[in-house]
Amino acid sequence: MRAVARLVSLVEDGHPALREVMAALVPHTGRAWVIGLTGAPGVGKSTSTAMLISAFRQRGRRVGVLAVDPSSPFSGGALLGDRIRMQDHSNDPDVYIRSLAARGHLGGLSSATPQAIRVLDAAGFDVVLVETVGVGQSEVEVAGLADTSIVLLAPGMGDGIQAAKAGILEIGDVFVVNKADHEGADRAVHDLRHMISLADRAAPGNWRPPVVRTVAVTRVGADSLMEALDKHRAHLDETGELQRRREGRAVREIEQLAVERMRTRLESVEGGSGLDVLAARLVAGEIDPYAAVDLLLARADR
């Protein structure tokens, strides 16, 4: 566990040793089932995560949890309060829970998350739950990392409109209406099913995401949710979609790392073709941005 914690810290920090670490871990990966869990603040992500941890532990599965907050580049500890609610599992040696801070600039999170997943996968966790706060585009990006994506909603939060707006219909493999004992749950389930059926007509033959009701705080609906997850996993295996998703994820990871490396190269160009000089000329109206890129790349490529 200490080793896992240290390896995830190396990932967070973008430590130079990562290169060696990843090379050593890669041959031991590919076994973990990566499950994404996303939803707006207040829908009950942490209680749902706790419920899922218990359900997988009952099956004897080892569970790793990564809690990612892509909305907050400033406060790495934003999810700390939520973490505390998961303390039930804090003494279980087969459960590892970790917040992942979004340090550094754009792209930092995108490359850190797949690497952190790889650490947990190689460490032998059967299930890796990636919990993210649902906030538009970043949510969609993180969902792309999972084998199975759960989208969590709660009644009375203008679910329908929110869902359509944030594009979550496109990313959910399993939808959960949590707090199903609250007023408006039926309505939320109904609206969601209706929207899914509309989206389904556009893409027939694909997986039709089920809508599950839960009351995560009392563990009601845990069995239904697990059943829905199992069905999706079977679908992934039978259709070859698992391999396709993982390859797509690998494409994005490699591309992201390549872009980061090239960005470093761009920033190291100095003199008249340096970024600062080109930027000052652009502000002065002496050069257009495309010509600036030509000059910059001519030097960055050497």
Add this chain to the structure above:
Amino acid sequence: MRAVARLVSLVEDGHPALREVMAALVPHTGRAWVIGLTGAPGVGKSTSTAMLISAFRQRGRRVGVLAVDPSSPFSGGALLGDRIRMQDHSNDPDVYIRSLAARGHLGGLSSATPQAIRVLDAAGFDVVLVETVGVGQSEVEVAGLADTSIVLLAPGMGDGIQAAKAGILEIGDVFVVNKADHEGADRAVHDLRHMISLADRAAPGNWRPPVVRTVAVTRVGADSLMEALDKHRAHLDETGELQRRREGRAVREIEQLAVERMRTRLESVEGGSGLDVLAARLVAGEIDPYAAVDLLLARADR
């Protein structure tokens, strides 16, 4: 106006002619005052934008508005409803209002927005208002595009916590508590001032963001807001901060375009060093992501 509309469409579509267009426009830019306006859904961004348009029009200024929704990669028309509320100005030839859709993948918006600003700047708009939905990191990115950033809040939305969490304290040059006739407005103003004073202590000597109260729907507080904006503009001019911000913006724009071009180059690599092949090998555990990047870049660089 028709030409402006067509040019912004070229920007949105990432049209190949953009290169030529930007080269022609750049010498005519640098005069517009770029003002960012951001806030969570429901705080009154559109009514505040309408109020600002009127105030600048009373001074005889030509105003361009770009409404950007970075949270929604799927629905370009998400802000359409809001736009309708600005129809007061739809017959004024010195006001141009446009929604900017976030098409394409990551980075698409980041490079489109400065280019769209450039179009309006070159077209002779004295003020370019960039309105964005406040959603975490993307909001912070867009704020980086403005000379002056207004952060809009409304009472009773858990402002304090929200503010701290989304990092808006760092990006606001002028804070506005809109709906100041609602309960909790005093509290919101007080909390905000307190948080600003705490942040201020960490960075003394800098601009201390004022907090202005408005009721945008009845135009109450428009004068105070304009006064705050004028003060910030004077601060930008006197301290050289205007030039610094614009150069920072230009750096990011050039870098973004360079990264986009390099990404295209990466995706065009074929054969054994192609992204797809490398990704499949990564999933199979045969290669680590860094080694994959080495192979990819060796080919992309030719």
